[in-house]
Amino acid sequence: MGSSFRALPQGRATDTLFDNIMEFSHILFLGFAALAVVAAFNVILQRNPIYSAIGLIVVLCSLAALFLTLGAQFIAAMQIIVYAGAIMVLFVFVIMLLNVRAEETRIDKQKYLKWLAAPLFLALLAEVMAVVRQVNLTPRPLESANVVTNPENVLGTVENIANGMFTYYVIPFEAASVLILMAIVGSMLLARRERQEDVERIEKALAGQQEEEEEKYKEEVAA
């Protein structure tokens, strides 16, 4: 047991401590997590929906970055393309279409909800944190995220996702496509403005029906 043996572990210990505190992934996580939480509070506290939408976009983008640190490359790309791209554009489009101003006259019928919000926030948070503490989390390390050297260790590539989605989970995939088709048809039907001639035709038909019924009723009474 020479002193040289003892010097090495000590050096290693400070190294790992340094790694634990200042590791790059920690900085990455803390930065994006803080950004996400601040932007989430921005979403719920803004009065003007357009600012809420911008906060939500920031949340979505920082979550995409966190997905990357978890080895979910494809999902991160989808998060940006589908969520921050398509869905949020839809939101902003509707906000601008309806020309919503910040809520001018706030006739709040449910004021008690606001006082309920803070205790509920703390209670729900404590509950979920208690559950999180009980879960014993020791991740199986992914040795490398390099597709070229050892592809089997990469988790969320397009290839892996596609392997799962088009073999074992093909039925949910098809069900999702049918759902989206129904959503397209349904949203067009719901948001369509009724044309004036259609309205007149329907009203005429209804009036005709009413007259017919009245005539029938009169005949019945006469009989």
Add this chain to the structure above:
Amino acid sequence: MVPLSWYLALSAVLFTVGVIGVLIQRNVISLFMCIELMLNAVNLSLVTFSRLHGNVTGQLFVFIVMAVAAAEAAVGLAIIIALFRSRETLNVDEADLLKL
């Protein structure tokens, strides 16, 4: 490597913020965005568990959740447009036609 419980804690915080947003917002579009926030918090925990087990299934779930969220956003926003046409308001307290 960041401990995975941190990700779960972040997911819990985001979900809770979404729930509180549903309680304190009265604008129907803002309510909708709070729901999207909750969906994203759940997505984060699904991806975290996928990483924990080294299994891609959780990410497939996230993909399906995204598809459902897209469909929900399209139909929901169409309903909001129809509501605005008939009631001229976006306040959820005003949309109480079925109430006695």
